[in-house]
Amino acid sequence: MTRAFPLEPSDEELRRLLDDAVRRVALHIGSLSSQPADGTAGAEGAGALARSLIEREAPEDPTPAGPLLDLLFEKAIPASFNNAGPGFLAYVPGGGQPYAAVADLISSAVNRYVGVFAPAPALVQLETNVIRWLARAVGYPESAGGFLTSGGSLANFSAVVAARHEKLPENFLKGTLYVSDQGHHCIRKAALLAGFPDANVREIPSDAAFRMRLDALANRVAADRAEGFTPFLVAASAGTVNTGAVDDLDALADFAGRENLWLHTDAAYGGFFALTSRGRAAMSGLQRADSIVLDPHKGLFMPYGTGSLLVKDPAALRRSHSVRAHYMPGMQDDPDCVDFCEISPELSRNFRGLAVWLAVKLCGLAAFRASLDEKLDLAREAVEAVREIPGMTIVAEPELSLFAFRLTVPGASRAETNRLNRDLLDRVNARQRVFLTGTLLGEDFAIRMCILSFRTHADRVHMALEDLRGAAQEIAHAAPKE
Ligand SMILES: Cc1ncc(COP(=O)(O)O)c(C=O)c1O
Numbered sequence: 001m002t003r004a005f006p007l008e009p010s011d012e013e014l015r016r017l018l019d020d021a022v023r024r025v026a027l028h029i030g031s032l033s034s035q036p037a038d039g040t041a042g043a044e045g046a047g048a049l050a051r052s053l054i055e056r057e058a059p060e061d062p063t064p065a066g067p068l069l070d071l072l073f074e075k076a077i078p079a080s081f082n083n084a085g086p087g088f089l090a091y092v093p094g095g096g097q098p099y100a101a102v103a104d105l106i107s108s109a110v111n112r113y114v115g116v117f118a119p120a121p122a123l124v125q126l127e128t129n130v131i132r133w134l135a136r137a138v139g140y141p142e143s144a145g146g147f148l149t150s151g152g153s154l155a156n157f158s159a160v161v162a163a164r165h166e167k168l169p170e171n172f173l174k175g176t177l178y179v180s181d182q183g184h185h186c187i188r189k190a191a192l193l194a195g196f197p198d199a200n201v202r203e204i205p206s207d208a209a210f211r212m213r214l215d216a217l218a219n220r221v222a223a224d225r226a227e228g229f230t231p232f233l234v235a236a237s238a239g240t241v242n243t244g245a246v247d248d249l250d251a252l253a254d255f256a257g258r259e260n261l262w263l264h265t266d267a268a269y270g271g272f273f274a275l276t277s278r279g280r281a282a283m284s285g286l287q288r289a290d291s292i293v294l295d296p297h298k299g300l301f302m303p304y305g306t307g308s309l310l311v312k313d314p315a316a317l318r319r320s321h322s323v324r325a326h327y328m329p330g331m332q333d334d335p336d337c338v339d340f341c342e343i344s345p346e347l348s349r350n351f352r353g354l355a356v357w358l359a360v361k362l363c364g365l366a367a368f369r370a371s372l373d374e375k376l377d378l379a380r381e382a383v384e385a386v387r388e389i390p391g392m393t394i395v396a397e398p399e400l401s402l403f404a405f406r407l408t409v410p411g412a413s414r415a416e417t418n419r420l421n422r423d424l425l426d427r428v429n430a431r432q433r434v435f436l437t438g439t440l441l442g443e444d445f446a447i448r449m450c451i452l453s454f455r456t457h458a459d460r461v462h463m464a465l466e467d468l469r470g471a472a473q474e475i476a477h478a479a480p481k482e
Contacts, residue, residue: 020069021069029098032086036432037081037432038081039080083096084455086456086460088456089450090436094297095453096301096455097301097303097359099359099362099363104354107355112351115339118329123354124339125337126353127357130356131148138271138310139287140292141312143313144314145314150307151268153190155294160187160233160235162291162320163177163232163233163262163264164196164232165316166316167262172195175200175230176201176230177231178235178261179202179212180204180212180213180236180237181205182237183240184240184268200229202220211248234256234264235266237270238270240269241439242404243396243448244270246270247265248285249288253285253288263291265286265289268293272300272372273400289312306352314335321342322342368454375401378457381458382403382461383398390472391408392405395446402451402452404448424471431471433464449464
């Protein structure tokens, strides 16, 4: 019997499947702006759909492609956040750059081995170029290095491992690390995975602008030294996920230098704004960190699965990540020829650098810079318009492209105000043109707007503002009159 899908398809079979998939992808991308902003909110229920798809056994027999692609494009994909669409202003928007998707198809199809230099020198060189471009973007010297990983969380993990290795003895449990109460929770997870008990992670309070308080940091470091701990790492934020706050990177670099601490900056959200002059000014001192996390799948609009760790001294990564084995090919001594397995946790890995390389080559870096500048403009325009809505208070001004705000009603209790703002958020999201999320700042619930998608332009931000005004008016009319 001829199998409908032999493991190795014929040319014709492969082309037919690709054509069908590509046709559907193009239709999907073409309709992103008219798709609901949150497809999980539909009547059928994304959760119910998920349950209906539970399948305990893999099928022994082949299934035709058409129904499988129908299931994906007509049911499963629509029943999700439209986070690649222009209305996604929630959390930190990811990208979904189509040229990068083409690169992902190519890299999976050719399936070359890029964890080591020797098996694919030219391809590894392309990914090394990407690292050079990122290092230059943050103002690092030519000698800097780093690697691409699956995302910000793993990149932050390797930064903690490198810092631990450089600054602490093998028995490192006296080591303490410092992150503000606004830092991303992946720093805490990175510490945990790197072997530190939670108690070794010191949470430093932030100031009224949500930046790490230097006085509190200095006091805590001094107190820890006095108690016999070994402070070794400060994790700064260049764009927090809560409010977009950028820590005082210059002051932290001065402090870290004086105290012999490794300064790491989590710039997963904000880092690519360093390609713009306003972003560079907002993140002054970024290049002074020993290591920096940048997420191309955020600020460079790549598909999910592309994070990066940059370090000023690549030898530190090698010292903390290199393990040799006899069956491996020879590693390179030339600093221009990088074996990624020597400086990162992974051995076999996808060729994620091709996505960044192809997209940047095809579009030119200037197009990315211009898009990021546009986001800075849009955030400034949006914050001014939100300020004008009666009752609205800006809780965090945009340092980059994220700001936070809340509706306040004179005399309302904190609980009542929080409830009103959750209601406001639900009403905006129910309109399905944009998707926003909130957060707790202390005990106050605030709504955030994070403008980062390359697909978000002024028209969509105007829709967000219209929907906010409309929802705020509805709430004002619904409020009981005195
Ligand atoms: C500031 C910051 N750091 C780290 C991360 C974690 O990155 P990832 O989700 O790519 O692991 C995020 C994710 O949004 C973030 O905003």
